[in-house]
Amino acid sequence: MSVNALYTDLSGYYDLLCSDVDYAAQSQAVHRLQQLFGNGGTAHLDLACGTGAHVRHFLDLGYHSSGLDINQPMLDQAAQRCPEAQFVLGDMASFSVPARQDLITCFLYSMHYNPSVAALTQCFASVYAALAVGGVFCFNAVAKDQIDNRLFATHSLAHQGSMLTFRSSWYYAGFGEQQALKLRIEKDSAVQTEQWQDEHAMVAVSFAQLTELLSPYFDVHLLAHDYEKIVPCEATAGNALLVCVKR
The missing domain is CATH 2.20.130.10 (CAC2371-like domains)
Structure with missing residues (x-):
């Protein structure tokens, strides 16, 4: 069964699959990072947004949020959860936005859904083009x-x-x-x-590879994967939270 077939057939189970995720804590933590590192704007795009759980929290935090996902049944649920947000069917490796964003997020290690390093590089270029100057790109990753x-x-x-x-x-x-x-x-x-x-x-990428791919576009901060505190990522860590500020 393919990735899309699984998520299409079982999209009704997605929120149950992620029932142990603290969406509120993750959203609040990234909001703090945006306040510390970002430009203060509230235009927000969530890549691989799924059923819109993170978007819901960002809307409640005062953001003008939107979401992008490759799976239409997921977006249908997101639209019900967040009727005031705009959701777009698309591939995060190649997307564009009608207006520059101040914050772009990608949670739940979904950045790894890019199928290759080439696609990941293209995604980073798309994010760079979509962000306003001083905007923040925040996502989590696992080191191969x-x-x-x-x-x-x-x-x-x-x-x-x-x-x-x-x-x-x-x-x-x-x-x-x-x-x-x-x-x-x-x-x-x-x-x-x-x-x-x-x-x-x-x-599959290492954190050194990620930093190398991101550095032409962003000032990169590699943080510990901890949504309660802001500390640098240890050299032996298996996962990390990356905060990337557009120059």
């Missing part, structure tokens, strides 16, 4: 050279008479520019057990 293929994250919750279990893990073979995000969703009810599995091909 720090991935432990044995680790996985899992959580379960009850939903409409069934128990849903979600499991995700990163996998990197140790070479090349692709890694995988492995997903499994299991639905147990009194009648049957259903299971969906997929493996998403995603771009």
Whole structure:
């Protein structure tokens, strides 16, 4: 099953899949980063916005927010959640905006959905063109050279008479520019057990590579992946929050 087929067929489960995500804390943290590093503007675009959960919080923080995603069923849900926002179907590797943005975000490691380093580079160029001077581009990333293929994250919750279990893990073979995000969703009810599995091909980069790709466009701040405090990322960290300020 392809990435888009999974998210199209199971778009109704997406918010459940991400039920352990603290959208409010993430949005508030990036708002603080925009205040510290940015130009003070409130025009905001969320790339790979999914069902619009982050957009909802930015709207409530006073931003004029919009979202872009490659999946229409996700955008349909986002429009219901955030009727005052504009949502556009598109590829974050190549997009344009009608007006310059002050803040562009990409949460939940979705920047890795760019399929190659070339596409990632094109995405960064598109972000640069879409930002106003002094605007902030903020996203989180995982370092390919720090991935432990044995680790996985899992959580379960009850939903409409069934128990849903979600499991995700990163996998990197140790070479090349692709890694995988492995997903499994299991639905147990009194009648049957259903299971969906997929493996998403995603771009693999080190933090040194990311910094090199971003540096022609931005002043890059590599921060610890911690939405409660602002501290530099340690050299051995496996994930990070990148704050990139357009020159």
